Amino acid sequence: MPTTRRNTRQAPPLAMPAEPQQAERHREARTARASALLEDYVELIDDLLATGGEARPTDIARRFGVSHATAIKAIARLKAQGLAHAKPYRGVFLTDAGHLLARRVRSRHRLVVDLLVAVGVPQDVAENDAEGIEHHVSDAALAAFEAFLRQR
Amino acid sequence: MPTTRRNTRQAPPLAMPAEPQQAERHREARTARASALLEDYVELIDDLLATGGEARPTDIARRFGVSHATAIKAIARLKAQGLAHAKPYRGVFLTDAGHLLARRVRSRHRLVVDLLVAVGVPQDVAENDAEGIEHHVSDAALAAFEAFLRQR
DNA sequence: CCTAATATGTAGCCAAGGCTACATCAGGCG
DNA sequence: CGCCTGATGTAGCCTTGGCTACATATTAGG
Numbered sequence: 001m002p003t004t005r006r007n008t009r010q011a012p013p014l015a016m017p018a019e020p021q022q023a024e025r026h027r028e029a030r031t032a033r034a035s036a037l038l039e040d041y042v043e044l045i046d047d048l049l050a051t052g053g054e055a056r057p058t059d060i061a062r063r064f065g066v067s068h069a070t071a072i073k074a075i076a077r078l079k080a081q082g083l084a085h086a087k088p089y090r091g092v093f094l095t096d097a098g099h100l101l102a103r104r105v106r107s108r109h110r111l112v113v114d115l116l117v118a119v120g121v122p123q124d125v126a127e128n129d130a131e132g133i134e135h136h137v138s139d140a141a142l143a144a145f146e147a148f149l150r151q152r
Numbered sequence: 153m154p155t156t157r158r159n160t161r162q163a164p165p166l167a168m169p170a171e172p173q174q175a176e177r178h179r180e181a182r183t184a185r186a187s188a189l190l191e192d193y194v195e196l197i198d199d200l201l202a203t204g205g206e207a208r209p210t211d212i213a214r215r216f217g218v219s220h221a222t223a224i225k226a227i228a229r230l231k232a233q234g235l236a237h238a239k240p241y242r243g244v245f246l247t248d249a250g251h252l253l254a255r256r257v258r259s260r261h262r263l264v265v266d267l268l269v270a271v272g273v274p275q276d277v278a279e280n281d282a283e284g285i286e287h288h289v290s291d292a293a294l295a296a297f298e299a300f301l302r303q304r
Numbered sequence: 305c306c307t308a309a310t311a312t313g314t315a316g317c318c319a320a321g322g323c324t325a326c327a328t329c330a331g332g333c334g
Numbered sequence: 335c336g337c338c339t340g341a342t343g344t345a346g347c348c349t350t351g352g353c354t355a356c357a358t359a360t361t362a363g364g
Contacts, residue, residue: 136284
């Protein structure tokens with residue numbers, strides 16, 4: 001068990017998050033990023049179904065500004081994860097799990113926007129930023145947001 | 153110019169963001185996700201250099217909880233983007249651009265944590281969530297955060 | 305009822321960001 | 335002063351999320 005071998009050193013001296021905590025933190029951020037896309041798709045499909053009655057791949061692609069091929073591949077992943085079902089040429093629909101997820105995502109989205117506005121972020125900026133932020137807000141933080149908003 | 157052809161319809165009836173706006177919003181969220189990783193690396197390297205004096209691939213990998221191969225590939229991308237430089241077996245260093253980015257990222261990170269804490273999010277939760285959130289907060293929102301914190 | 309326009313689906317390409325496995329380098333210790 | 339160990343680098347594989355190009359369905363309209 002050597003003491004100062006160059007290639008064995010670790011633990012930098014000054015103030016930084018502990019190594020395992022930081023690793024865990026980044027692992028979470030990575031998985032959040034991974035699920036963010038599918039959450040966005042579920043949210044959009046739910047919106048389209050609610051307002052327009054149907055969610056077609058081309059609609060989805062246009063909304064997201066991607067090619068229809070990209071949208072179709074994403075839909076395939078949604079189906080693989082049991083969040084949506086679709087028969088060829090018949091539009092996309094959400095499973096129960098998909099609906100549940102959509103509701104959670106939407107309420108989280110609203111809460112994030114409300115909080116941003118409450119601390120002085122302009123409405124349109126809040127809407128924009130929330131799109132990215134919402135996927136990284138934990139339940140604990142959401143609870144705090146709710147309390148903050150209720151209390152003033 | 154047909155009027156109600158099925159496959160030509162668009163514009164769902166009820167309330168939703170306009171199509172181009174929503175597309176733009178998602179495009180931004182996507183690019184933010186893309187740069188998030190490199191920002192994290194730059195931030196970490198800067199921390200390691202500041203506190204430990206050197207940033208080695210293995211240190212970085214351990215901190216992020218990824219394999220050293222993954223870290224090395226990321227470092228290669230940093231170099232390709234002019235954010236870092238490194239000679240084989242000699243550790244990683246930031247370019248001026250890298251340092252600049254690190255400073256911006258760090259101050260943004262602190263601001264986000266401070267805001268979360270100010271609205272009642274527990275410190276440790278704030279630290280965790282900020283890791284993901286920070287990459288999606290626009291300058292406009294940051295300005296609002298600052299104003300909010302100053303004012304209370 | 306035909307057909308052209310549009311939507312849908314499929315295939316193949318690319319880059320990013322993970323991984324494991326293997327090869328090479330550097331340096332502290334015996 | 336050589337070697338063993340840990341750090342570094344390389345190669346090859348996988349998945350995701352983009353894209354374009356091509357092939358196939360559908361359906362509105364004439």
